[in-house]
Amino acid sequence: MFTGIVEELGEVVSLTPAGSSGEAVLLTVRGPLVSSDAGHGDSISVNGVCLTVVDRGEGAFTADVMKESLDRSSLGSLVPGSPVNLERAARVDSRLGGHIVQGHVDGTARLLSRNPGDNWDVLRFELPGALSRYVVEKGSITVDGTSLTVSAVSDPGAAEEFFEVSLIPETLRATTLGALAAGAAVNLEVDVVAKYVERITAVAAARG
Incomplete structure (x- = not known):
C-alpha cells in the first residue's frame, strides 16, 4: 500500500x-x-x-x-x-498525506496538453472510457504514482473524454510530471474505494 x-x-x-x-x-x-x-x-x-x-x-x-x-x-x-x-510502501504509523494507492495500474493515458501558470501548471490527460465513471471533480487519482486532485473532468459521453490536474511548483519539481511532454504516456490508478462501492451495489442489485 x-x-x-x-x-x-x-x-x-x-x-x-x-x-x-x-x-x-x-x-x-x-x-x-x-x-x-x-x-x-x-x-x-x-x-x-x-x-x-x-x-x-x-x-x-x-x-x-x-x-x-x-x-x-x-x-x-x-x-x-x-x-x-x-x-x-507506507508504514501503518505514518501520515496518509495523499490517498490510498495500491500500485495496481488501471490503465494508461497520454498527456493532451499543459498550460503553464504563474504558480501552477494545468495538465490535461485523456481519460479512458472504462475509467471515466470513477473520476470526479475534486476526487483523487494517481498519475505515474503521484496522488493528485482532479481539478476538472469532461462531461459524461463527451466526444473527447479528459481530466485535468493543477500541479504546484513542488510537484513539478519533485516528480516526473514537471518535464512531461504532450503525447507522453502515464499510468493511471483510480480510487479503489469507488471500485468497491460499484461492486457492492452491483451485487446487491443482482440479488434484489
Whole structure:
C-alpha cells in the first residue's frame, strides 16, 4: 500500500530480459533514498506500479517485472536514463498525506496538453472510457504514482473524454510530471474505494 506522495525521483539503470521466453525483465533503478533500507521482498512503487525488490546494490535496487505489468503499464517504454517516480510502501504509523494507492495500474493515458501558470501548471490527460465513471471533480487519482486532485473532468459521453490536474511548483519539481511532454504516456490508478462501492451495489442489485 502506498500514499501517492513521491519520495524520490529515480533513474532507470538497466532493463535485462528475464525468463526462458525473455518477455519479463529485471529492472534496475537508481534511488539512494528508497533503496537505503530496502530488503528482499519489499515493495517499491515505480511510476505507480508496485514492484518487489529482488536485489539491492549501492544506491539502487532491482525488481522483476512480468509481462502482465509491461503490457498493462508504461513500464515497457522505459529505457536506461528514464526518470521515474519512487515511493516505498507506507508504514501503518505514518501520515496518509495523499490517498490510498495500491500500485495496481488501471490503465494508461497520454498527456493532451499543459498550460503553464504563474504558480501552477494545468495538465490535461485523456481519460479512458472504462475509467471515466470513477473520476470526479475534486476526487483523487494517481498519475505515474503521484496522488493528485482532479481539478476538472469532461462531461459524461463527451466526444473527447479528459481530466485535468493543477500541479504546484513542488510537484513539478519533485516528480516526473514537471518535464512531461504532450503525447507522453502515464499510468493511471483510480480510487479503489469507488471500485468497491460499484461492486457492492452491483451485487446487491443482482440479488434484489
